[in-house]
Amino acid sequence: MNLVELQDVSKNFGALKVTDAVSFAVPKGQALGIIGPNGAGKSTLFNLITGNFAPDAGRVTFLGQDVTRRPAMDRVRMGVGRSFQIPQPFEGLTVYENLAVAASFGRGRSEAAVTQDCIRILEDTELLRLANTQAGALSLLDRKRLELARAMATGPELLLLDEIAGGLTEGECQALIATIKRLHAQGMTIIWIEHVLHALTAVVERLLVLDFGRVIGIGAPDAIMASKEVREIYLGIEA
């Protein structure tokens, strides 16, 4: 079953086509990586899936339902979780409270269940020791972990990761990959935008290449990286 599906989705900002008839589907339990040069429309694609932008044409389906016109909040409740490229924690709240906010709303859950979930996610993302630290005081790696943890706390069916490995040292990056791998192994469906290629290929089963808002390739990472067109456009290598 396809968890999420885009059919001929287009989005224009004025005369600029940032998403041009994009179609792809992600089956439940799969991890899809998205690569492409800066300005290729990768983050816009996420905004179309989360509902922050409404497409000018096309259809977005999630869990078998047409969600093209559903607001972002509904989609969060349906199970679209997202981490941001630039971490946006609630700075005045503690790490635990950041998660609790994400875990509480729209699902009418008891405080005890919320606490239990949050502690498990904090353990998974190695943030437990920082549970009572104000989010505004975290280091970059911990902010990235908090982004991941908070997206997890919304109880997602689909996890959207936006350049979560960017700006990390190699060691930090490996730690984060291990965490994401573990989540994926537990059955989480993931769409991951990333410039750090080896981080992506360590986790995802398929890669999608985006350029000027168009899909120019989708398939197994090896096949994609071997394709002449992708190498020219994305890696700038003369084949």
Added chain:
Amino acid sequence: MIWVDTIVQGILLGGLYALFAAGLSLVFGIMRLVNLAHGDLIIFAAFAILLITSTFGLNPFVAALIAAPVMFVLGWALQRFVLNRVLGKDILPPLLVTFGLSVALQNGMLEAFSADSQRIPAGPLESASVDLGIVTVGWMPLLTFATAIAVIIGLNQIFYRTALGRAFRATSDDPVTASLMGIAPKGIFAIATGLAMVVVTIAALYLGMRANFDPSIGPARLIYAFEAVIIGGLGSLWGTLAGGIIIGVAQTLGAAINPEWQILAGHIAFLVVLLVRPRGLFPRAVD
């Protein structure tokens, strides 16, 4: 001894001002909305309590218990159907709307209740006092002050100990991100204004029992509330209490020197604090 007495009376008066200000502080803290009709809403709630006591012959405290949920619903509806539509990057539209609401409320109350000065009868409590050794204080001011502290503790419990409070703080921090966590910011704002109206009802109860009121005095009460909030540092409730106490003490000291100086002394204290600490005594770290 007279000075100790004056200062104690001033501190207790500060409790009343803190009650005026707590609702204003709450709404500003969560949605950066300055409600210019806050004072008139207090007077409106006072008339509501008076109406309930006189119609059903009830004790004012019981009447306030009945008025509070009604005010909550009014506040919720006011936010949901009016104020949410004008909240945005520009701070002018909500100011204009609440200013208009203030004018409309004053005239509506004038029509409904006339310009006569009123008071909520509180029976023997009005003049009862207790001897504390050095000073004798009235039960009413003491009760007002205790209520102000209870209200602030209660609001802080809600803010820091409940899921609703986390939603208040998260929405105040970043409404867009909050909506991605499944929170509906506009719904949260409506609950916050409803809660502020419950605090307004409590403020109205004590205002109405302690002093005469008529439809036109709302804006004057608003000034004290503003000053208390600003002295305290925007959005901090204990700061608001401190602000109320500073104004209260300044007023009673001023009055002790010369009765004509009471109001002026409070405003001067406000200006001095602004001069020394422009962001208030307990400003929030992030703003």
